[in-house]
Each structure stands twice: as structure tokens, then as C-alpha cells.
Amino acid sequence: MQIERIGDGGTPAEVLRELSRCAARRGEDPPAALIGDWFGSRAVLAPTVRTTAVEPARAFDLTSHHAKPVDPAAGDGTIGGGWIGYRSYPDRPAGAPGLTLPEAAGGWTDSVLRQDTDGCWWYESFTDDPCPPHWSAAVTRLRTVARPWHIDWTPPDRAAHRYGVEQCLEAIRQGEVYQACVCTHFLGRAHGDPLDFFADAVEATRPARAAFVAGEWGAVASLSPELYLARDGDRVTSSPIKGTLPISGDPELLRASTKDVAENVMIVDLVRNDLGRLARPGSVRVTDLLGVYPAPGVWHLVSTVEATVPVSTTTADLFEASFPPASVTGCPKHRARQLLSEWEPSSRGVYCGTVGFTAPRAGTELNVAIRTVEFDPHGGARLGVGGGITIDSDPDAEWQECLDKAASILSLGLPTTRF
Numbered sequence: 001m002q003i004e005r006i007g008d009g010g011t012p013a014e015v016l017r018e019l020s021r022c023a024a025r026r027g028e029d030p031p032a033a034l035i036g037d038w039f040g041s042r043a044v045l046a047p048t049v050r051t052t053a054v055e056p057a058r059a060f061d062l063t064s065h066h067a068k069p070v071d072p073a074a075g076d077g078t079i080g081g082g083w084i085g086y087r088s089y090p091d092r093p094a095g096a097p098g099l100t101l102p103e104a105a106g107g108w109t110d111s112v113l114r115q116d117t118d119g120c121w122w123y124e125s126f127t128d129d130p131c132p133p134h135w136s137a138a139v140t141r142l143r144t145v146a147r148p149w150h151i152d153w154t155p156p157d158r159a160a161h162r163y164g165v166e167q168c169l170e171a172i173r174q175g176e177v178y179q180a181c182v183c184t185h186f187l188g189r190a191h192g193d194p195l196d197f198f199a200d201a202v203e204a205t206r207p208a209r210a211a212f213v214a215g216e217w218g219a220v221a222s223l224s225p226e227l228y229l230a231r232d233g234d235r236v237t238s239s240p241i242k243g244t245l246p247i248s249g250d251p252e253l254l255r256a257s258t259k260d261v262a263e264n265v266m267i268v269d270l271v272r273n274d275l276g277r278l279a280r281p282g283s284v285r286v287t288d289l290l291g292v293y294p295a296p297g298v299w300h301l302v303s304t305v306e307a308t309v310p311v312s313t314t315t316a317d318l319f320e321a322s323f324p325p326a327s328v329t330g331c332p333k334h335r336a337r338q339l340l341s342e343w344e345p346s347s348r349g350v351y352c353g354t355v356g357f358t359a360p361r362a363g364t365e366l367n368v369a370i371r372t373v374e375f376d377p378h379g380g381a382r383l384g385v386g387g388g389i390t391i392d393s394d395p396d397a398e399w400q401e402c403l404d405k406a407a408s409i410l411s412l413g414l415p416t417t418r419f
Contacts (some may be wrong), residue, residue, distance in 0.1 A: 001124070001361075002123070002124070002130065002131075003122060003124050005120065005121075006113070006131065006139050007120060007123060008119065008120065008121070009139035010141075010143055011203070012202070013044065013203045015043075015121075016033050016045055016198075016199050016212070018137075018141065019031040019113075019138045020196075022047075022134050023048045024047075024357075026220070028048040029050045030048065030215075031045055031049065031195075032049045032077065032084045032211075032213045033045050033198070034211050035202050035211075035212075036202075036206070036208045036209050036210045038357070038365055039077075039114075039118065039359075039362050039365060040077055040116075041114050042117060042119070043115040044114040045115075047111065047112075047135050047138070048085055049107045049108070049109045050107045051084075052107060053104065054085070054102075057316065057319075058104070059085055059086070059087040059104040060106075060366070061315055061316060062082070062358060072344070078114075078361055078362070079114055079124055080111075080112065080125060080126045080273050080359065081111055081124075081126045081361070082108070082109065082112075082360065083107070083108050083109075083357070083359075084353070084356070086106060086211075086213055086220050086354065086356075087104045087319075087323070088103045088104060088349055088350050089324050089347075089348040089349065089351065089369075090103075090323070090324060090353075091347075092341065092347045093344055093346065093347060094342075096347045097346060097347070098347075099347055099349050100349065100376045100382060101217060101218045101220070101349060101376060103128075103291065105217070106148060106337070108221050111126070111129075112125075113139060121139045123135065123136065133311065133384065146196060146199065147193060147196045147198070148196075149190055149191060149192025149193060149197045150191045150192060151188040151190045151191070151381050153188040154187045155186060156185055156402070157185055157345075160184065161184045161402065163343070163410050164182040165182050165389055165395045167339075167343045169310065169395075172309060173391070177339065178330075178333050179262075179263055179266050179330050179336070179389060180330030180331075180336040181328045181330055181386050181388045181389070182340065182343060182389050182398070183351070183352065183385065184344070184385065184402065185382055185384050186383040186385065186406060186410070187381070189379055189383055190375055191379070194212075194219035194221055194373075194375040195212060197221055197412070198221035198223075200412060201221065201412055203295070204410075204412060205223055205296035205408050205412075207223040207224060207295065208225045208227075209224040209226060209227060210222060214311045214375075216259065216377065217377065218374065218376045219375040220371050220375070221373045221375070222371065222372040223373075224368055224370050224371050224372060225293075225371065226302075226327065226368040227365070227367060227368070228325045228366045228367055228368045229364065229366045230363070231309075231363050231365075232363040232366040233309075233311070233363065234308050234309055234311050235306065235309075236275060236306070236307050237306050238271050238274075238275065238304070238305050238322070238362060239302055240271050240302070240368075241301065241327055241368075242263040242267045242300075242301055243290075244298050244299070244401055246297070246298055246299075247297050247298055247299060251299045252292075254301050255301075258392060260301055262390055263390050264290055264303055267327050267388070268289065268305060271305045271327075272284050272286070272305055274322035275305060275321070277322075278313055278317060278318065279309055284305065284306070284307045285307070285368060288304055289303050295372065295399075296409075298408075308405040323354070324353065325352070328352035328368060328410075330388070330415035350369050352368070352369060352370065352386075354367060354368060355367055371409060383406060383410075385402040385406045386402060387401045
């Protein structure tokens with residue numbers, strides 16, 4: 001394995017823009033990115049990676065994508081390479097239009113540029129090749145001007161969302177579910193490169209679990225604050241988010257909210273149940289309950305659940321036990337998923353699925369694909385929003401929560417910001 005210290009350089013978004021320009025000049029595939037809090041680093045960038053559609057069951061399965069042996073997890077913070085991509089939310093309402101992007105897509109990279117928590121950039125590769133000069137130059141060169149982009153957004157159908165919320169409230173009254181996450185979509189027309197949208201959005205909102213993947217099939221720009229699963233050896237962690245308040249509000253109001261606290265605790269129990277299907281007996285623990293943390297434009301209630309699983313547990317096993325993520329489904333999970341497919345008029349697509357990276361040396365980290373924009377190859381854009389419904393929910397307040405969650409992304413395209 002090749003490891004080189006590059007040193008100080010641009011921000012992750014700046015370096016990503018330079019890598020994109022470099023790949024375009026050289027006729028190479030575009031870069032992919034993880035920016036925020038990934039693998040104990042500030043950023044993990046794949047300078048060029050060929051991504052293709054894959055069967056959902058093969059997403060994040062290293063045995064399907066890389067047969068060459070590599071060192072096992074070293075525990076030294078290095079990554080080297082791995083598979084980066086996404087997997088969509090699996091349920092589709094009857095009669096809904098087809099998905100605009102493949103159900104899953106991604107690709108393998110032998111090399112990454114990683115920025116550690118001290119701001120130092122590193123080149124890491126499973127090959128024996130030194131860092132290509134144009135990659136190190138992308139880290140260290142003077143920054144060029146960001147390229148313009150714009151998205152014209154059309155808001156969701158408020159009446160359709162209200163119908164879904166009211167149906168959910170009735171199902172709760174009838175005892176069918178205790179809670180469910182009802183979702184909708186903004187649709188848009190995009191002008192410019194999706195990578196430039198992502199780079200600007202990361203700089204403006206600084207989400208914890210941002211990820212970007214692109215190919216001939218389109219692009220996914222995820223500005224997620226939420227961890228679905230992290231796996232390091234035999235330890236698995238999930239940090240579900242439930243409970244939202246505009247960033248201008250008093251965060252203590254979240255802890256005082258009966259509705260938000262109940263929603264979070266129910267989802268924590270659901271995550272405990274999901275991980276408990278694989279975990280060693282007695283190893284499932286809630287290590288952080290009802291923490292209040294900032295995210296782009298909002299405050300969130302966040303809890304963390306940890307478990308120890310047998311080393312033989314595969315990524316496919318983890319998906320089978322816990323996908324789709326608990327926080328975007330409901331309780332009980334199976335029945336909530338069935339009903340949501342009846343209440344929501346369109347498929348969620350990548351929204352509420354997952355985007356992330358799996359690496360032989362570093363393990364697996366996956367976000368919950370919320371605050372996520374899908375770009376099709378023809379200029380279409382799609383932004384999903386939603387919220388958890390409990391017996392205390394008010395349809396008008398739930399609609400406002402959707403708007404609050406989308407605001408940090410929608411405002412990026414307004415003339416009062418950049419363009």
C-alpha cells in the first residue's frame with residue numbers, strides 16, 4: 001500500500017472542484033466525495049472513479065466488486081480504497097412512475113485523497129504507484145473561481161402530503177402503527193454541473209455526512225446529517241435522527257417536546273431491534289439518548305445505538321437486518337412500510353436510502369440519504385423531504401417541518417445567496 005503526505009491545501013470542496021476540472025480535461029471519469037465526518041477524517045475523495053448501475057444486493061459488497069486481496073482493517077486511520085456508491089429506498093407505491101436513477105450505483109477506487117482532522121492531505125492507494133502530480137496539484141494549487149449553477153424548484157403537492165399525514169394519524173388511532181415517516185418531493189430543473197451544486201452546498205451548510213457520486217446515469221448529491229450504519233471490525237453504530245426545530249428556535253424546546261421525544265425514543269427502540277437481530281446477546285447499548293445537535297438550518301434530536309456483531313457478519317447481513325434505515329420508516333417497521341407505499345404517491349428513489357463507502361482497511365460508513373438531491377442525465381432534479389408522524393402530530397406543522405428541512409438547500413439557488 002502506498003501512503004504519501006501531501007500537506008496543507010484547499011478545503012475539501014475546493015479540492016473536489018479542482019479534481020473535477022482535471023478529470024474533465026483528461027477525459028477521465030468524475031470524482032466522488034465524502035465530506036464532513038467520515039472515517040475519522042474531514043474528507044475522503046476519489047479523484048476519478050467509474051460508477052455504474054449495480055444490483056441493489058451487490059451495493060457495498062466488496063466480494064462482488066474487488067477480488068484482489070488487500071490488507072485487512074489496520075486501525076491506523078488509513079483507507080486506501082474501496083467501493084463508493086448508493087442504494088435506493090426499496091419500496092415503490094403501486095402505479096407510481098419509474099425511478100429516474102438506477103436503484104443502486106457506484107464503483108471501486110484503488111486510491112483516495114484524504115484530509116485528516118488536522119487539515120493535512122494524504123494520498124493513499126492499494127497500488128504501488130506514487131501520487132499522480134495532477135492530483136497533488138489539485139490539493140495545493142491556488143483555487144479557481146467556482147462555476148455557476150441554478151435549480152428551478154417546484155414545491156410538492158401540499159394536499160397530497162396532508163392526505164398522507166391524515167391517513168397515518170388514522171392508522172395510529174386504529175392501532176396499526178405507532179409512528180411513520182410520511183414523505184414528499186420537490187422537483188426541479190438543474191442548470192450547471194451537479195458537482196458544483198454539491199461543492200457550494202457543502203461550503204454553505206457543512207453537513208456531517210455529505211456524499212457525492214456521479215456517472216453517465218446521473219448524480220447524487222447528499223447533504224445528510226445522519227449516520228445510518230458505521231461498521232469497524234465487530235462494532236456497529238447507528239445514530240438515528242428524530243425531532244426537528246428551525247435553527248432560529250430554542251434547542252431546549254426539542255427536549256421539552258412530548259411529540260419529538262416520543263418519536264425519537266420509538267425509533268431508538270426500532271434500531272435496537274434491527275441491530276439486535278445480528279448482535280451478540282447483551283451487546284446492544286444506547287450510548288447517547290436525546291442529544292440536541294445542530295444541522296443545516298435546523299436543530300435535531302439525535303441518539304446513538306451500538307452493538308457488537310460476529311466478525312463473520314457480512315454487509316448483506318447488515319442490510320437484511322436493518323435496511324431501509326429505521327428513522328425513515330416507522331413502528332412497527334414492516335407494517336409502516338406497507339402503509340407508506342399506499343399513502344405516498346411516488347417512489348422515494350435514493351431519498352431515504354443510503355450513500356457511503358466500504359473499505360477493506362477502514363470498514364463501512366453509510367449515511368441516511370436525507371437532504372439529498374438526485375440529478376438525472378437530462379437536467380431533472382429531485383429533493384425528498386418528510387417527517388415522522390405520531391399521535392400528537394398536526395398536519396400543518398408537519399408541512400412546515402418539511403419546508404424547514406428543505407430550506408437550507410432551496411435557498412442555495414436564490415439570487416440573495418450566490419446566483
